[in-house]
Amino acid sequence: MTNPRIEINLKKIAHNTKTLVELYGSKGIAVVGVTKAVCGYPEIASVLVENGITTLGDSRLSNISRMQKAGVKARFLLLRSPMLSQAEEVINTADCSLNSEISVLKSLSKFALQLGVIHCVILMVELGDLREGLMPDNLHKTIAQILELKGLELVGLGTNLACMGGIIPDESKMNQLSSIATTIEEKFGIVLKIISGGNSANYRWFMHNAGIGRVNSLRLGESLLLGRETLHRKPIPGLFTDAFTLITEVIEAQIKPSLPFGDTGQNAFGNKPLFEDKGFMRRALVGIGQQDVMTSDLKPLSNVEILSASSDHVALNARATKLKVGQEVRFGINYSALLSLMTSPYVSKSIIE
Numbered sequence: 339m340t341n342p343r344i345e346i347n348l349k350k351i352a353h354n355t356k357t358l359v360e361l362y363g364s365k366g367i368a369v370v371g372v373t374k375a376v377c378g379y380p381e382i383a384s385v386l387v388e389n390g391i392t393t394l395g396d397s398r399l400s401n402i403s404r405m406q407k408a409g410v411k412a413r414f415l416l417l418r419s420p421m422l423s424q425a426e427e428v429i430n431t432a433d434c435s436l437n438s439e440i441s442v443l444k445s446l447s448k449f450a451l452q453l454g455v456i457h458c459v460i461l462m463v464e465l466g467d468l469r470e471g472l473m474p475d476n477l478h479k480t481i482a483q484i485l486e487l488k489g490l491e492l493v494g495l496g497t498n499l500a501c502m503g504g505i506i507p508d509e510s511k512m513n514q515l516s517s518i519a520t521t522i523e524e525k526f527g528i529v530l531k532i533i534s535g536g537n538s539a540n541y542r543w544f545m546h547n548a549g550i551g552r553v554n555s556l557r558l559g560e561s562l563l564l565g566r567e568t569l570h571r572k573p574i575p576g577l578f579t580d581a582f583t584l585i586t587e588v589i590e591a592q593i594k595p596s597l598p599f600g601d602t603g604q605n606a607f608g609n610k611p612l613f614e615d616k617g618f619m620r621r622a623l624v625g626i627g628q629q630d631v632m633t634s635d636l637k638p639l640s641n642v643e644i645l646s647a648s649s650d651h652v653a654l655n656a657r658a659t660k661l662k663v664g665q666e667v668r669f670g671i672n673y674s675a676l677l678s679l680m681t682s683p684y685v686s687k688s689i690i691e
């Protein structure tokens with residue numbers, strides 16, 4: 339087996355998927371499975387589909403293509419608002435996209451007409467997090483324009499909170515989205531089939547409110563993959579938080595001082611690090627570094643402590659553990675570590691069934 343590697347437990351992801359599809363489904367909310375954190379890794383995408391998810395969302399067209407080429411059977415939703423320069427590829431690749439710019443929509447319409455397809459559009463509403471979305475006051479004008487565009491079907495409204503501004507998707511935000519949807523339907527005489535209320539941060543809102551208004555879709559990544567809600571990063575009861583494990587290999591294990599010796603300047607990253615003198619200690623180096631992952635996002639699963647890291651090395655205090663060269667050291671990971679480890683070509687991916 340090639341190290342470092344990320345071990346992917348498909349059974350745990352399957353369990354998380356089934357559980358969340360059932361939970362949200364109990365109130366009529368469909369789950370869109372978000373695959374961007376795993377770069378559209380096809381075996382993982384397939385597990386989502388086999389466990390009740392029919393639409394997969396990803397922010398990158400290359401990830402969507404990767405899943406399609408691997409034969410993953412689903413509808414594909416492009417999550418990141420399309421670049422104007424990507425419009426043709428969006429029509430060629432995705433069934434549906436989240437949008438907020440009329441110039442992009444016009445271009446999507448042009449290519450949809452050329453290709454003879456209907457592309458479905460979810461229009462994003464800005465509710466305060468200040469990422470993508472039209473301010474509510476500007477919605478009506480844009481919708482009037484979209485309804486004139488051929489090749490596009492406006493299927494619904496969406497919002498995204500808790501990502502950039504940390505704004506909580508609470509009852510008031512969700513009610514606002516619902517009432518905007520109803521007003522638009524009445525004004526334009528249309529039906530908005532999909533009201534896409536948010537992401538893994540919507541868990542608390544869902545659990546604590548009897549009414550969910552018009553929201554009938556959520557786009558979930560982290561809670562499916564890592565079993566956590568994302569407002570406080572608390573584990574969701576009954577889900578696995580350890581479907582992914584990082585495995586590294588010891589490349590040096592020696593007893594050395596805990597304090598660097600000699601005159602000190604900057605380290606590799608331009609900092610002047612501080613060290614605590616704990617006398618001589620069992621130190622181990624493992625073969626992974628900042629080029630693969632922010633090592634502060636790693637949590638040792640054995641009794642060792644991360645001391646410092648450079649581009650390609652992590653130094654561990656092995657404490658009482660007698661680590662040997664060639665031995666493996668395992669780490670639990672969070673969402674940012676998952677993102678970068680799955681993206682790093684230097685980290686091999688290993689599926690356990």
Ligand SMILES: *Cc1c(COP(=O)(O)O)cnc(C)c1O
Binds near residue numbers: 418
């Ligand atoms: C990434 C993303 C999601 C998924 O977020 P999680 O916190 O992983 O559930 C949902 N919607 C959009 C638009 C996204 O970009």
